[in-house]
Structures are given as C-alpha cells and as structure tokens.
Amino acid sequence: MNINTNLKKQNTYDAIVIGSGISGGWAAKELTQKGLKVLMLERGKNIEHIKDYDSAMKAPWEIAYCGKLTEEQKRTHPVQTRDYPYQQANESWWVNDLECPYTEDKRFDWYRGFHVGGKSLMWGRQSYRFSDLNFEDNIKDGHGNDWPIRYKDIAPWYDYVEKFAGISGHNEGWPFLPDGQFLPPMDMNCVEKSVKERIEKHYNKSRILTIGRSANLTVPHLGRGNCQYRNLCSRGCPFGAYFSTQSSTLPAAIATKKLTVRPYSIVNHIIYDKESKKAKGVMVIDSETNESIEFYAKIVFVNGSTLGSTFILLNSTSEAHPNGLGNGSGQLGHNLMDHHFRCGAEGTVEGFEDKYTYGRRANGIYIPRYQNFKDDKRDYLRGFGYQGAASRGHWHKEVAELDFGGDFKEILSRPAESWTMGLGGFGEMLPYYENKVYIDNTKKDKWGQPVLAIDCEYKENEAKMREDMMYDAAEMLEAAGAKNVKAYDNGCYPGMTIHEMGTARMGNDPKESVLNKWNQMHEVSNVFVTDGSCMPSSACQNPSLTYMALTARACDYAVKELKKKNI
C-alpha cells in the first residue's frame, strides 16, 4: 500500500489506545493528562453520556414486552441471551453474535459490548482490591507463574484510581480484602445487619460480612451526582452516579483537548517494525465502510477486553513474531480464567415483618474469602467470597398453587410476609495452561477476519470448591437464624461471570510470560496490555478495580520511559 505522507502525518499520534472500556478509558485519561496526543479506537458505535441512555428513564410499562426477549433477539444473540445480562432495556449494548462468531471447543459464554464505554456501561461495579495473599498464591501452590508485583507496588495506584472513580465502602482490615479510599458506605438493611452480627459472632470474627464496595457514588463526587437508588445502572446513569468511561475517564481525557476518539474502528493487527523492533501503529478496519486504515504512534496500549486484545495480538504476526506479537514464550492465548458462580444458598429471616425498604440499592453485601487461611483448611486450593443481599420481595409462599382472583391480586400487591437472605459464591479459578484461545481460520466474521476459538473448562479444584460455596452459605444462613435454608448449584460455564482474564499474563521471566511487571511486552517495548488479559491469577474478587490500578500504573511508567527515550 502506498501511504500518502500527509495522510501518514495526519494519522500519527503519540499514543494509540485500543478499546474504550474500563481500562481503555483509564489509559486515555492518564496518557492525555500527561500531555500525550492520544487516539482511542473503539470497534463499535459511539454512545454519548446521558443523551444516548435511551431506556434510562423509562418506567416498567415503557419497556418493550415488559422485558421479555423476542424470538428474533434470541436468533441474533444466541450467546448473549444465555444469561441475564442481555436485557430488553439495554439490548442494543450487546453484540449481535451472528456478526462476530467464535468457535466453542467447549462451551464458553462470551459476553461482549461493542461501543464507546464497552462493558463499563453494563458492569456490576463491585470493586475489591487484591491482597498479598492473592499475589502470592501462585508461587505458594505452584499453579500459574509468580505475579511480578506485590501489594506494595499496586497499593498507591489503588488509592489513586479509587479516589477518582469514587468507590463507596467500609474499611474492615481484613487480610484478603485490603482497605481503601472509600466514599461513605451504603447502608445494610435491618436483616443484613442482623445476619452480619450473628455470623460474625458464630464464627468468632473468622468470617466477616461487609457492605459491598461499589463504584456507585454515595455523595456527589468530582462533578458527578450521587446514586438515586433506582437500581437501573445497566441502562446508563443519567446522574453519572456510577463509574463508566462516559461518566468519568472520558470527560477527563476530552478536557485535555488531546484525545481523538474514533468509533467503528476494528483493530485487525498491530504493525510491527522489524528495524526498530517496535510497534509502529495499528491497522484498522472501518466497520462501516470496510476500508483499511493505518494509524501510527510511539506507544500502543491494548485494552480491547481480555479476549479481544488477545485476538489482536495473536493476529499480529510477522517474520519476527510468527506466533503472535510478543509471543516468544508461547503463553499468549493460554491460561484463560474466569470466576465461577451461580451457587450458594438462601433462606427466610423472620422477625422483621414490621420493616421494609425504601429505595432500590444497586449493591449488596460481601463476605470476603476466609478459606485456606490460618486454621481454615479445605481440600482444594484458593477460595471464594460471597455476594448477597436481604430483601422483602413479592413472593408469597402462602399463595395456593396457580391461584387466581381478587384476593390473590390483593396479596400480590403487598410485599412478602417475610424477608429472604441470599448468599452467592464467587470462586477463584486456577490458571491452567491448557485452557486457551487460538485463531480459527475456518470461519470469518462480518468483516472478513478469522475468529477466535475458545477451549476452556473448569476442573476438579473448581468443582470441589463449589460444594463448599453451597454448604458454607447454607451453614452461615442457619447460624444467622434463617429458616427454610436451601442450597443450590445452578451450574456455571466459563465466561458467565464475565471476568475472563489471563491470556497475556505478566511475569518476571520472558520465557514464561508475555508482559513484564509494568504490563509492557517483554519483546516489544512500546506495547502495553492492561486489561484482564494481563492477570497471572484470578483471585476471587471482582477484578475491574485491579485493571484500573494496573492501567494507571503502566501509563505512568510508559510516559516516564518515553521521556527518557527508552521506548
């Protein structure tokens, strides 16, 4: 291809950020604020803050089909409709699976949103730090490679991102859950407080229950409004009350006047220059015109979501990198992890019939990991935490089977007689080399690109852990005085937690990892990967806060190195 030199100049930036979700938004903010001219590439459409949150203010009766999904939606979204996140109210924020297929060697539910903001618009907002116990698990039990960092390396960056993003929560001093820079916590309801007290007493504080740490503002923060307790976050918040690219990092980046956002830009590969041994830019397919365009920069941040980024790196082959960019270790695409959930217990709690809630809290309670710690030894490695909540819902157990009529209607118009408390486990998944993704050239997406194949499964460690995720929950609820306690395991497939990670892991040794301790490619010094693909282990905490902290830290390092002319 002949490149017009003017065009080349016009298409040259200091930095390119691939992706606009949680980590891409942070990269754009940090790099522009440090003075770099940044191009942020997003493969999907633009979504403008507030203006494009079409369903945010809709009442229940204004939602099509009262929320039921249509057969046509199931046809065009065979993967996205496998679980709850794809909803009638935000259905346009999830991909059309037919346009971007992938190969499932084993079932893997890949939930994707192609638009500015990515999954930062629909995320669960739970924000927990990893501790040294997490960073040291790999080296201690020999699964996966050692994390190249420890808590002290990331702690100031957790502080930094929490202060900007606005995380509400309560400091507990719990070994597996480091304290942070929190806005005032949301309230537990009366039943949660009672359950907390009884569990902590019963287990002599060897287990604790705290309010969820959530990226929802409990007070106005940096020009954003506080949570209005509507619990409709996944439609976009007109008050800017939860952290998203749109509400937080994007306005900060735009304010520098150094950011260019280009939607409809699918990065096909990173262009490698064998003379300088660096990336010189990226090749983009315009998703609307199918035109190929090159963009150039001194550094490239890869933030296309774990598997999106891994696809780009695997697809960036050259003579020097025949198996994918920076893949001399052969680890790229391997060690895929997710968490596992959908099992726990619930029960009814009596004695609070004279109490009810006001407002809909977009948050629950959290029981941080306590297993395989001190005297609590289990027959599997690592552990799990619980998310849960107590509520007084609409379900009336006294109603006769398939009842109907005037009395029935009156009963359903009142809250349930009793409160229900539920605990759902979130378990760690070990990194297994054989859980992998690779490029499948037998299929093409809408734009003619090959697709990703995913070969991933939970194994014995996760299966054993799930038993405890059920029974520990049941035991705790009984200890808390709950009645009719029922444990459940609704089954889980990798991908369902939407915490996929690990396919371009960090490490100190270039022979066994893709990225160094700064999220910088061992082999290509001007490429940084700071989304979930960098994770050597998954812990059991929700990971997005860690991606934010690693991204801010990597940006700081990259700009310093750039100034020193080291990259």
Next chain:
Amino acid sequence: MERREALKKIAYLMGGAISATTMGVLFESFTVYNPEQDYNYSFLATDEEILAEFAEIILPTTANSPGAKAAGVGTFIPLVIKDCYPPDLQQIFKKGYEDMLALSKTKFKKEFLSLNNEEKKLLMSELKQQTINNNKEPSFFLISRDLTLLGYFSSEIGCTIAREYLPIPGKYDGNADYTPGQKAWAI
C-alpha cells in the same frame, strides 16, 4: 461431616429451582430459539377481547385497583405470544386456547364471552386443575396466567395503583417501618 451430609440432601432437593421467578413459571428451558420450526400465530380482535376477559378473572378489578383488562393485558398476551414464544409453545397456547373455547360450549352451551363471572371461574378452575394434574407442563392456562401477572404488574395501573412506584427514590432506607396493608413497591 454428618451436618454437611444433611445440608447436601437439602441442596440436591433444590436442584435449579431457585431461579424460578416470583412471577410464576417462566419456561426458561423453552426459550432457546429453534430455527427448524416455523409457526406464525395470528390473532383476531375477538381473541384479544377473550384474552382480556380471561386475564380479568386472573387479576380482576377490586376495591383497591383496576384489573388486568383495564391494564391492557388482553393485547399484551397476543403480542408476547407472537414475538417472544417459540413455535412449539405457540402451538400449545393455540391448542389450549381453542380447547377452552370449546369447553365453554360443551360445559355451559355458551360462547366464552357470554359466560358470567361464576361460569368463567368454574371453567378456569378446571383448566388450572388440568395443569396441576399435568405436572405444570406448559399449557394455555399456565402461559396466559404468567403473562397476565407479568403484564399487569409491569403496567402503569399495576405499578402505580395496585403497587406503589418510586421512579427516583433518591435515598435508601433499609430499616423503614412497614405499616400493615401498605402496598408493595413496584419492581
């Protein structure tokens, strides 16, 4: 260990039942799209009228709030059956619907719309019993009852008159007093 075994028994009994919604039995396992089947159900205006009367028996007008008919459930059911149900369930619905109309004629010698309230209730009690006897396999009665509950309690009448709707609560109080008879919050 004994304790854990006891808990295990509870858990196995539960199976996957916990995901069943409070609104009724929404047939999750039937919602997978099946391209092999092609069945396009069309409804007539009289069908909507009949379904509105059906829904009104499920959730009738009471002293406190208008019923399912006023809430528009008569048009909601056909809309959802057409767009949101796979062909096999559409056929079950259609067959059961026709059976109900026929039962009205054999049992009361009247068209469904000419039945009085007591007759409609008797008819529907029979459909309900059939569904229970049939282990709650999908049926016209089950589907229509579910959709009546969903449509009504999502409707403006259901949310704002039967229950109470707070579009923007602005705060959270997890220890609010409940006064007997107070309505449930919508959603």
